[in-house]
Amino acid sequence: MTDKAAIRFQGARVVYPNGAVGLAGVDLDIKPGEFVVVVGSSGAGKSTLLRSVNGLTPLTSGSITVGGQPVPKKEGRELRRLRAGVGMIFQDFRITRRLSVMTNVLVGRVAHVPGWRAMLNLWPAADREIAFRALERVSIADKAWVRAGDLSGGQQQRVGIARALAQEPAIILADEPVASLDPVTTHQIMRDLVRINQELGITTLVNLHFLDLARRYGQRIIGLKAGELVYDGTADSVTQADFKNIYGRDPDAGDLLDESEAS
Amino acid sequence: MNEASRAAPGRPLRPARNWTLIIAAVGAVSLMTWWSARGIGFSLVELACNLPGGRRLLVESWPPDWSFFPRLLGPLLETLQIAVVGTVIGGILAIPIAVLAARNLTPGFLVWFVDRNFMNILRTLPDLFWAMLFAAAVGFGPIAGALALTVFTIAVISKLWSESLEAIDMAVPEAVRAAGGSWLAMLQFGAIPQALPHYVSYALYAFELNVRASMILGLVGAGGIGMVLETQRSTFEYPRVTLIVLSVLVLVLIIEKISESIRRRLV
Structure with a gap:
């Protein structure tokens, strides 16, 4: 019950200052080691759902527990400790282009080393080793000393994944990780995420726009619509009618990656 | 710019200049300059009279003392x-x-x-x-x-x-x-x-x-x-x-x- 990798949403509600509802009271249990894909049209609350897990977006009401510990609503030491065990991957990579790949990955270790060591770039050998292994896991260890901004989009996203892995997290949150990538790279990155989930048993939540990707790579699919949970089931059992319910319309070619690639 | 291009249909007419504003602005700047120059005793006549002094200074300053x-x-x-x-x-x-x-x-x-x-x-x-x-x-x-x-x-x-x-x-x-x-x-x-x-x-x-x-x-x-x-x-x-x-x-x-x-x- 106190497994570090479990996530529990209870009446989780987020209302933004402008009145927009991000989450309209979500109850949801994520079991350790699950690979969950979250689908929904834009504005349905997919990002809010992920960002509330590591407190980037605080809940207005309700609660979220990660490994039995409630997510603190205020910035501070406790929230930082929780975030240290939760890796996050972003649509726009969010790596520092001007710094080396290695430094970017070591950012995944900042919460694990004393502040002065990070400040002076005196990372312990053990942490450098963790960073290197993270790079090897996504096959870009040869780029360790290259300026991150000089890499291709797919490689930059791998740096983002390696940074998350360097945290040695119990949970990975991936917010539209393939939305800025071409179809070939998209499949590579999705396979990386699935492989990491299987090999390391890291609980993974992925937001995706494309339905075929969701069905192909997800174990469990969660559908959000206007901040509410409208679907929760296995990837095998999801039907066209379910998608219609989630999106409020029939899915078309634009919702399928491989279709839009062909057109 | 010739008449034809000015009159061509569909082209917007050049908006009229706001002459009142232009005259007022030029007038205000002139007035302020005159008032300030008087205040510090600035006069072109005096400046011309003192030019020889300035010339003497320049002559005395040249060549530099290497x-x-x-x-x-x-x-x-x-x-x-x-x-x-x-x-x-x-x-x-x-x-x-x-x-x-x-x-x-x-x-x-x-x-x-x-x-x-x-x-x-x-x-x-x-x-x-x-x-x-x-x-x-x-x-x-x-x-x-x-x-x-x-x-x-x-x-x-x-x-x-x-x-x-x-x-x-x-x-x-x-x-x-x-x-x-x-x-x-x-x-x-x-x-x-x-x-x-x-x-x-x-x-x-x-x-x-x-x-x-x-x-x-x-x-x-x-x-x-x-x-x-x-x-x-x-x-x-x-x-x-x-x-x-x-x-x-x-x-x-x-x-x-x-x-x-x-x-x-x-x-």
Whole structure:
């Protein structure tokens, strides 16, 4: 019950200052080691759902527990400790282009080393080793000393994944990780995420726009619509009618990656 | 523009000029200039009458007294050293001041408010004021000059750089926080790298200003070439004054060229 990798949403509600509802009271249990894909049209609350897990977006009401510990609503030491065990991957990579790949990955270790060591770039050998292994896991260890901004989009996203892995997290949150990538790279990155989930048993939540990707790579699919949970089931059992319910319309070619690639 | 193109259908007509506004503006500026010139007793007639005096000064100042040059080297070097010390110390102190004054990075409103006002006060008071203040506090000489330029450098860099910092993309700093990073880690790995080229560029710019300023600072006793200039001018050694002005001109030009070529490669 106190497994570090479990996530529990209870009446989780987020209302933004402008009145927009991000989450309209979500109850949801994520079991350790699950690979969950979250689908929904834009504005349905997919990002809010992920960002509330590591407190980037605080809940207005309700609660979220990660490994039995409630997510603190205020910035501070406790929230930082929780975030240290939760890796996050972003649509726009969010790596520092001007710094080396290695430094970017070591950012995944900042919460694990004393502040002065990070400040002076005196990372312990053990942490450098963790960073290197993270790079090897996504096959870009040869780029360790290259300026991150000089890499291709797919490689930059791998740096983002390696940074998350360097945290040695119990949970990975991936917010539209393939939305800025071409179809070939998209499949590579999705396979990386699935492989990491299987090999390391890291609980993974992925937001995706494309339905075929969701069905192909997800174990469990969660559908959000206007901040509410409208679907929760296995990837095998999801039907066209379910998608219609989630999106409020029939899915078309634009919702399928491989279709839009062909057109 | 010919009639045909003006009359072509579908083309907007050139809007009529607002002549009243133009006349009022020109009138207001003329009036203000006349009032100010009268106030300071500025008159073209008097200026023309005094021209021979100016000519005499120019004739007396030429040619420069080249034999004086060896005695300038020391003070010139000191001027440069004052500028270096002021730029480096001021440049370092400007970093936290700029960060706290950037709205997107500051840890709290109160810190931001105090820091912002502190910055504004530094900038409002001129470098000559600081030079006189420090000369009174630590005595006449290069240390007073270096301290004055330190304050001046903080004022220049912190203002410009805090604006660069406010313009950075906050997505990357957020990713550092998402990894459990502290405020300092967010600054170091997410925020500052994005604005680092701007910082170097502003520091070089401040150095250029400082070399120039350290000549003026000498006039109030803050060391460097300006002090020599003041002594020679007050004893009417105009050929030497010419030499001093020329050598400062060359020094400033050299520094500017080097600094500019580095800055162009940065941003």
